[in-house]
Amino acid sequence: MPPDCCRTDYDAIFDDRMARREASTYRRHGPRADTRRLVGAITGAGVEGATVLDIGGGVGVVGQELLAAGAASLTDVDASRAYLATAQAEITARGWADRATFRFGDFVALAPTLDPADVVTLDRVVCCYPDWEALIDASTAHARRMLGLVYPVDRWWMRAGAVIGNVALRLFRQSFRFHVHPVARIDARIGAAGFVRRMQHRGLVWQVVLYERPNDVQRDTASLELDPLLPVPR
Numbered sequence: 001m002p003p004d005c006c007r008t009d010y011d012a013i014f015d016d017r018m019a020r021r022e023a024s025t026y027r028r029h030g031p032r033a034d035t036r037r038l039v040g041a042i043t044g045a046g047v048e049g050a051t052v053l054d055i056g057g058g059v060g061v062v063g064q065e066l067l068a069a070g071a072a073s074l075t076d077v078d079a080s081r082a083y084l085a086t087a088q089a090e091i092t093a094r095g096w097a098d099r100a101t102f103r104f105g106d107f108v109a110l111a112p113t114l115d116p117a118d119v120v121t122l123d124r125v126v127c128c129y130p131d132w133e134a135l136i137d138a139s140t141a142h143a144r145r146m147l148g149l150v151y152p153v154d155r156w157w158m159r160a161g162a163v164i165g166n167v168a169l170r171l172f173r174q175s176f177r178f179h180v181h182p183v184a185r186i187d188a189r190i191g192a193a194g195f196v197r198r199m200q201h202r203g204l205v206w207q208v209v210l211y212e213r214p215n216d217v218q219r220d221t222a223s224l225e226l227d228p229l230l231p232v233p234r
């Protein structure tokens with residue numbers, strides 16, 4: 001029996017229609033607010049010449065933003081064929097095909113075949129994957145300098161929304177489930193892998209967090225934007 005992650009049909013939920021709609025929204029309006037915040041934190045820390053690994057890159061928004069900001073190269077890994085093909089088409093249309101690589105599949109399974117990157121991003125991906133520990137471990141192992149995430153706050157309304165949403169997904173015979181994973185344990189696991197939080201913003205639904213390996217953490221605490229409820233890294 002394969003683990004839950006491998007039974008999820010990402011193609012069924014992240015399909016061609018959704019991909020076309022998301023790509024069109026991005027072309028017209030730019031990135032979502034949380035994505036913009038993540039990208040701003042990464043570019044603020046310096047992305048010029050960096051290699052980027054965008055896990056669950058969707059239609060390629062983070063990848064396009066970081067390539068536009070001067071990243072040297074992008075590897076986009078996605079478990080949805082439609083999203084990956086759309087990301088490839090969009091990035092090719094912008095003239096960056098030679099700086100981008102696209103890999104289809106579950107990042108956790110593909111991880112041993114992928115090179116590490118300076119910057120690793122997971123924008124609304126942790127909530128799509130049942131085995132958060134495996135996903136976080138493979139991500140930290142691939143991040144040389146920075147790890148950026150957008151993922152759900154673990155508050156009661158999110159857990160209630162996930163239960164209701166997952167009942168609907170089951171009724172529509174979708175194998176996909178939305179997960180609200182434990183924030184404090186995710187943060188501790190990333191810390192144990194050698195990262196410190198550089199920026200954190202917590203909204204009602206999503207939180208945006210940028211971690212860096214300590215050698216790259218500048219001592220400019222004025223630019224830190226940390227949640228007061230969580231311990232400030234030293």
Ligand SMILES: C[S@@+](CC[C@H](N)C(=O)[O-])C[C@H]1O[C@@H](n2cnc3c(N)ncnc32)[C@H](O)[C@@H]1O
Pocket residue numbers: 010014035055056057058059060061077078079080083105106107108122123124125128129
């Ligand atoms: C909610 S979408 C977010 C897409 C994009 N990052 C964004 O914020 O617009 C989640 C994406 O992650 C992909 N995904 C989820 N788990 C994955 C995994 N383990 N490996 C690769 N892709 C994954 C899905 O196929 C989907 O394209």
